[in-house]
Amino acid sequence: MAAAALGTRALSARAGLAWVAIAWVVLSALSGCANQRTPGTVGSTQDILTESDEPEVRKRARIRMELAVGYFEQGKTNIALDELKQVISSDPTFPDAYSLRGLIYMRLNDLQQAEDSFRRAVALNPRDPDVNHNFGWLLCQRGRYAEAQQAFDVVMANGAYAGRSKTLMAQGLCEARAGNMAAAERSLARSLELDAANPVTGYNLSNILYRRGDYKRAQFYIRRLNNSESANAETLWLGIKVERRLEDQVAMRQLGEQLKKRYAQSREASLYERGAFDE
Numbered sequence: 359m360a361a362a363a364l365g366t367r368a369l370s371a372r373a374g375l376a377w378v379a380i381a382w383v384v385l386s387a388l389s390g391c392a393n394q395r396t397p398g399t400v401g402s403t404q405d406i407l408t409e410s411d412e413p414e415v416r417k418r419a420r421i422r423m424e425l426a427v428g429y430f431e432q433g434k435t436n437i438a439l440d441e442l443k444q445v446i447s448s449d450p451t452f453p454d455a456y457s458l459r460g461l462i463y464m465r466l467n468d469l470q471q472a473e474d475s476f477r478r479a480v481a482l483n484p485r486d487p488d489v490n491h492n493f494g495w496l497l498c499q500r501g502r503y504a505e506a507q508q509a510f511d512v513v514m515a516n517g518a519y520a521g522r523s524k525t526l527m528a529q530g531l532c533e534a535r536a537g538n539m540a541a542a543e544r545s546l547a548r549s550l551e552l553d554a555a556n557p558v559t560g561y562n563l564s565n566i567l568y569r570r571g572d573y574k575r576a577q578f579y580i581r582r583l584n585n586s587e588s589a590n591a592e593t594l595w596l597g598i599k600v601e602r603r604l605e606d607q608v609a610m611r612q613l614g615e616q617l618k619k620r621y622a623q624s625r626e627a628s629l630y631e632r633g634a635f636d637e
Contacts, residue, residue, distance in 0.1 A: 421451035453482035487519040498532035523552035527559045556589035573603045595626035
């Protein structure tokens, strides 16, 4: 099944942490798209649930679910919701349907409906890491940081979960939004160890380090990002401020020229022209 996901947009967070305006997956792919596991017959082993084992009602629901995911990815949210109604009507115990419905309502900025959907998905599949990742991110959006942390803890307790770097990134962003910058730094650093190329993680970790005065480490991460294809006005501006603190005038001017040339109309270019480094 194709993955359904949402990206972040730039916005201000508490404690002055910027959430970088690079499109990047924060919400996790739908669960249940791969083969599922059910309890086996010997001891505590588990067998793969193959297509022949799946009930007919779930097979029909899964087909409509694939249609709903396709419409969601195309931005056709109303059609996707209509398909989900059919899925839930035929199989009200299918957790993926509620998970996708939560993603859709998040896209529509209806956070209460999104929460209701994720709660239903979690009730049906309490240990699913993708559902708990998405639910944790939603709770963070709603400012319920302790509950968000509990959801992220469920995700990280799953040693087989392949998206640990993404959850650590989301957790770090959430901790920063809550004002817990030390915890945010730890989470983002762990995330970057697992996925060194993630621009959102690299930017936000560098920003935290810059704000607490660790300019050399901030320089390491922001230089790496600005030397990649993911550089943008926001990352260049942070790089300029870091180099200014380290009194590297050559690097500062080089970044400034890039900023003016590539993003002349940006807010960051205007700040640079005015020398407003502390705004």
